[in-house]
Amino acid sequence: MEFHLINHPLDCPVCDQAGECWLQIYYMKHGLYEPRMTDDKVHKPKAVPLGPHVILDAERCILCSRCVRFCDEVTRTGELGIFGRGDRSEIGLFPGTELANKYSGNVVDICPVGALTDRDFRFQVRVWYLESQKSICPGCARGCNIEVHVNRRRPHHAQGRRVVRLKPRFNDAVNKWWICDEGRYGYGFVDDPSRLTAPLRRVGGKTLDVSWTEMFTLVADGLRRYTADEIGVIASPKMSNEDLFLLERLVDGLGVRAVDYRVPPAQPGDQDDFLIRADRNPNSRGAELIGLGRSDARAILNAARDRRIKCLWVFHHDLLASAWPEGEVLDALLGAETVIFQGTNANATSAHAHLTLPAAAYPEREGTYTNFEGRVQRFRQAFEPLGQALADWESLGCLLQAVQGAGRPSRAEECFRALAAAVPAYAGLSYRSIGDGGQMIATGSP
């Protein structure tokens, strides 16, 4: 203990690790001695950026070599090494390299002290003000288990962001101890100014705020105005199983057949043999199992362009940023009489909507995703939705009530119970049995 601290800068008051630092914890547990070291400390480089996400303070480093081993054994990219001898030893990059692998943020998690800190989180908020909630990364079809770290107690810190960082949560079957950088730093949309916070109605050139009650009536009337063949629905694989199940019930009750969830991205996602999946959606498998892929999304758009589909209901997607030609999509959006958009953030597509329904982002609600292997995993609510945003299952439940007079579920768990009873793949699953580690869908499911 004393040896680790003699050359340590003892700069806890300005160190991001303070509060979750093992050197600090062990000192309080086992140290608490009178310091005997009165000589000059060995000085080493400070605030050295190692890559886009990680910054090094070599003086705080205890040379445990975890980060070196991570780069050697987990990512096999080998950017880091220990250089120098004796008390001049320090962590560093091999010449000509940069810590820019796709998993570099993990070295910050495994660093027991404040030597490697996160450039994104640096100096944002003290960790003891944070709260944590179990969640699932929505960044790709893997569904890495994460913790959402939330800053509610110091709203004037971190530019008012509620989500200040994501940390991996151990799940041996899915992501072990790790997450990728894309997922780790992909939470920006949750507190982005583009968030939709109120139901909106566009009449002529004007956009009006409406209440949810009015909105449900408007949507229900709209749906009733058209025949089943005049309605097209583009669901989203970013929606949870619960959302998708209620949507399936709604379109099933209306007899709508033009329903799909598959929209190819402009840039195909990369994939590796570790965690990252090419499909950047968390719930494509769920959408498929629940039966939202009855048609073809591009054909739906073509039908809208040809005025065969008059009411187009788009969930979350920005169709104008897809792989499809922009002009083709624009014609479809302009061709439909009624465009309904439901999503968390405004985008180019939502600008063309006549009715906009604000949706809660994943940390603002609970639900389940089905990952590419068929593992159903729960994510939980970390904080309240922004403005009037509602979880998709909530707004869809209200619409089911308005359109079909069905009972409205009051909790996501109720939706899941109904799903488990209705869709064979989910038979036998419950929130309780899924637990924190997730549960595989029934064997023999597609």
Add this chain to the structure above:
Amino acid sequence: MSPAATEKILTRNFGRPDSHTLKAYLETGGYTALPKALTMEPPAIIDAVKRSNLRGLGGAGFPTGTKWSFIPKGHTGPVYLVINADEGEPGTFKDRYLLERDPHALIEGMLIAARAIGSTLAFVYIRGEYVESWRHVSAAVGEAYEAGYLGRGLDVVVHRGAGAYICGEETGLISSLEGKKGWPKLKPPFPAIKGAFGAPTIVNNVETICHVPHIINRGAEWFASLGTKTQGGTRMYSVSGRVTRPGVYETSVAVTLRQLIYEYAGGVTGNGRLKAVVPGGSSAAILTADEIDVTMDVDGLKAAGTMAGSAGVIVLDETVSIPEALMVVARFYAHESCGQCTPCRESTGWIYEMTRRIVVGRGRKADLDTILDVARRGAGTTICAFYDGAVGPYISYIEKFRAEFESLIPK
């Protein structure tokens, strides 16, 4: 035994200017043990070395034959022999003489040792600073290939180190040889089970291996009779410091420290008064002037609370300041600590800083006890013996010469 009566074995040819050549080696009876060894079964060679009481002369003093017998029986796949010629212990320069003046003795010893342990590839790891040694060994290896001693069952690779003391530590040397940073490895597994490149490996000191041909030629009993009950043969002592005739002296391991200093090295320079002696390289605990009636074998020095180590005898007289000597030693260990284990990495630098402060007159009363406490707490907690080697001087210098340290500390 009277030291003067001890026959010179390893150093017998050092007088010849061409002693490093194959011609000289052959003319003085070289490569005569090899044919004899080739008629012996490997276990018989190991048995002979065991009976000779040959002990490792690099520093640890481990019985050589026993070490060889640790190679797993029935092992298939490569076995390596590695010669530790990274002589780095301060005060030690005996291997350098052997490498420069009698490299063929090493090669013949390697051939016999390789047969005993079943190795077909041997490495000579030479200290980076030993340029002349490297030249002579490389030339001798070339001659041995040409003459057909090497290349028929044994190949030898001569490897130059990059100048780190820690690469003289058995497993640090193996790491370095493997192309990695010279960090020692955890034992077990011992190198004889899993060493260089994951294969069973025997690491022996140069001098140890040079003895082997003589044991084969003249018999284990003859060799054992030269020394004490637990250690056979002669040994090359590097005597340096305040003596009239510093140098390498080969004599029986039963010689006393007093004989070495006064009979071989000609006594203290200018008939000065002896103050202290470091008997086995800088890592050995220091002995005071009245502690020098000890035999210089491994067990004799162990009983005296120090160690035979690499047999580097450093003589200090009344002109030498012990605190300054400790500062120099402490600076060496702070500079050479590899940095892998925390106690060694952090405390060698700290202890050096404290000794330096004491020497320049800025010591504090608590410093001496802090050094002793830090040294004692760290001892035995590290992967290799480096730190234990540093602790030897830290503790013994202060305990035996405390008054001298205290006189430098301002009241």
